[in-house]
Amino acid sequence: MRFYEHFELSGSQFELLRSEAKQLEASADLVGSDTCALEFGIAVNDRGRCRVSGPGRNLRAFHKLSGLDFASEFSGIEAPIFPTRASYIYYESGDYSFFHHDAASAHITLIVAISDELTPLVLFPQFGRATPADIVLLNRMGNLPLYDLCTEMGDAFGERGRSVEVELPLGCALAIPGRAIPHARPQQTSGGAVCTMCYSFIDPPSAFAL
Numbered sequence: 001m002r003f004y005e006h007f008e009l010s011g012s013q014f015e016l017l018r019s020e021a022k023q024l025e026a027s028a029d030l031v032g033s034d035t036c037a038l039e040f041g042i043a044v045n046d047r048g049r050c051r052v053s054g055p056g057r058n059l060r061a062f063h064k065l066s067g068l069d070f071a072s073e074f075s076g077i078e079a080p081i082f083p084t085r086a087s088y089i090y091y092e093s094g095d096y097s098f099f100h101h102d103a104a105s106a107h108i109t110l111i112v113a114i115s116d117e118l119t120p121l122v123l124f125p126q127f128g129r130a131t132p133a134d135i136v137l138l139n140r141m142g143n144l145p146l147y148d149l150c151t152e153m154g155d156a157f158g159e160r161g162r163s164v165e166v167e168l169p170l171g172c173a174l175a176i177p178g179r180a181i182p183h184a185r186p187q188q189t190s191g192g193a194v195c196t197m198c199y200s201f202i203d204p205p206s207a208f209a210l
């Protein structure tokens, strides 16, 4: 599997997601945490500030149909993969998603930018698994804008902290192996929205079913 790839949505698919994102914004919940944690002793999760909404019918349909096709193609494997979660994420100026690995049920993550003012997503393809010592270093970092985050990650982790910035043109879905390759949406300068869809190589327990 490559470490990222873009897929193009049709104009109508994009409009359906954009209009649904707008509709659901008023009921999105604020989520926020100042510290990240070590999950299963290998992955970093849980830090950032943004508002999140569950999917409406348009995102649900996209997740199970075209999104699944994109994620399957990206996976490069013959075996089926399974949609697990989908949501809209809304950032205001100053909001962020700190460096993290996606959930255990998110081997592949698709991200569609709903607006074009977002700070690029940053991937850390050489970081690999996290250790307790890594978590200590990460928790010493503040909520940083793009340049400072990339600099501090390089200073703290050397080669492992090397970053790759990925632009996300409107109307495209970005596929990443979100569990294996940690990533961040650094502190936003003006804000914007994305939707994210996760896929698992393992048939999810019913708790994850949509």
Ligand SMILES: O=C(O)CCC(=O)C(=O)O
Binding pocket: 089, 097, 102, 109, 111, 121, 178, 183, 184, 185, 194, 196
């Ligand atoms: O694209 C973003 O802003 C972050 C999305 C993300 O990393 C996630 O949903 O896990």
Ligand SMILES: [Fe+2]
Binding pocket: 100, 101, 102, 109, 178, 183
């Ligand atoms: Fe993520």
